[in-house]
Amino acid sequence: MTKKVYGVFLVLVIALAMAFSGCTDTSGEEQKSVETIKIETTTTYIVGIDGEYPPYAYIDTDGNPTGFDVDSIKWIAEKMGFEVEIIPVAWDSIIPSLQAGKIDMVYSGMTITEERAEQVNFSIPYWKVNQTVAKHDDTSYTMDDFMSGEYVVGAQSGTTGAFWVEENLIDTGIMPAENLKNTYSSFPSAAADLENKRVDFIIYDKPPMLEAIEGKPLSIIGEIDTNEEYGVAIRKSDPELLETVNDGITMLMEDTYWDELKVQYGMVD
C-alpha cells in the first residue's frame, strides 16, 4: 500500500517538475521573440480609455473603440511613428492600471487635477470643459435646488463631477454626505437612475452628458464653470513618451484634421 502511495507521489513530482521546466523554457523563448520584434518594427503603446465616455472615447456598435480622443491618438501615432492598441479600462482604477504598466497612457478626456498629477504626468491640455447638471423633465428643480444640497445627486465614481460636489457642497457642510451617490461605475447607469428617479440630479462633464441624456426625458439645467482641462496621463517613469505625445498634440491642434474631428463629433458650439 505505502509503496503504491510513494509511486503516485513520485509520478506527481516528476510531472510537476516537467511542467515547470516547460514553462520557463517557453517563456524565455517568448521574451526573446518579443524583443526581436520590437527592434524590427515600431513600438506599440497600449492606450487606456473609459469605454463609455462618448464623444471622446467609447465602443461603437461593432465593438471597436472610437471617439474624438481615440481618433486623435491614432492620428498622433501615425505621425509620430508608433502603433497603438486601445483598450477600455474601469475608470476608477485607470490610474493604478497605468502605474502598474497594464496600459501606457490614458487618453480619454481625463481632467488634469493636482491629486492625479501627483500620481502621473500629464501632457499639455488639449480641451476645456465645464461640469453640467441635469434633472428629470417631470421635476421642476432649479440650479438653486441643486446647490441647496437637499436633494440626491448621482455621479460616476472617481470623476471630477463627484469631486466637485464633495469639495463644494459636502466639505462646506451644505450637503449631507449621503445625498451624493458617487458609486456608479459608468455614467450611463447614473443617467438610468435619474430616469428611474432614484436620484434628483446628475453631474458630469458637458459633452458626454449631452450624449448620455439624448433621447431621454432628461435635460441640462445648468453649467458650473470649473474650466477643467483635459490631458493625456502618462507614467512618471516614461518622460520620453510624454514628449512624443506633447509634440503629437501640438501638431494635431495645428492641423486641419483637428477641426474635422471637432465637426465629426459635434463639438463645435
Next chain:
Amino acid sequence: MDNLTFIAEILLPALLTGLVVTIQLIVVSAPFGILAGIGVAVGRTYGGKIPSFLCKVFVMFVKGCPLLLLLFILYFTLPSIGITFTAFQASVIGFIMCNAAYNSEYIRGAIKSVKEGQIIAARSLGMTKYQSIFYIVLPQALRRAIPGLSNEFIYLIKYSSLAFMLTLVELTGAGKLIATKYFTYTETFIFVGAIYLVLVTITTIGAGMIEKKYAIPGAQGR
C-alpha cells in the same frame, strides 16, 4: 499624511460603515435564503408535478444566470415595467433568490439521503405525508445539510460585495471608494480582505459549533 493616521482616521471608519451595510445585507438575506431553500427543496422532492417543475425551473434559472446580471435586472430593468426597488431591496431580493436556489440543492441532497422506508414507517403510524416530511425527514435532512448550508452562507458573505454594482456602499465598495480617492490600493484592499477573512472565520467556527450541537445522536462517524 502618514500611513498610520490614514488607516486610523480615514480607512477604518469608512470600512466600518461599509461593514455595517454588508452585515445588514447578510442578516436580512440569509434567513429567507434558508427558508426559501427548504421550501424549494421540499417542493421539488415531494410537491406534485407542477410545483416540482416550477421549483426546478427556478433553480435552473438562478443557477444559469450570473448573480450580477440578476441584480442588474432587478435594479435597472424592472423600473421600465413600473417596479422600482431601492438598491438595498434589489440586492437583498437577488441574494435571497441565489442563496435559496443553491441551498435547495444542498437540502435536496440531504433529503434524498434519508431512507424512504422512514416515510413509509411514519405513514403506517398514521402520520400524514406532510407530517412525516416535517417531523421525520426534514429534522434529519437539515442536520446533514449544515456543512453545505454553511458553505453557501460563506459564499453569501463574499457575493454581498456585488451590491456595490447597484451603488450600495458595502465593505468592498467603501474600500474601493477610499482606494480611488487616496490612491491607496494596496493598504485598503489588504484591510478589506482581512475583514472578510475574519467574517468567514467566525462563520466557519459558528457552523462547526452548530453542527456539533445538532449532531444526530448515535450517528457519528457514519
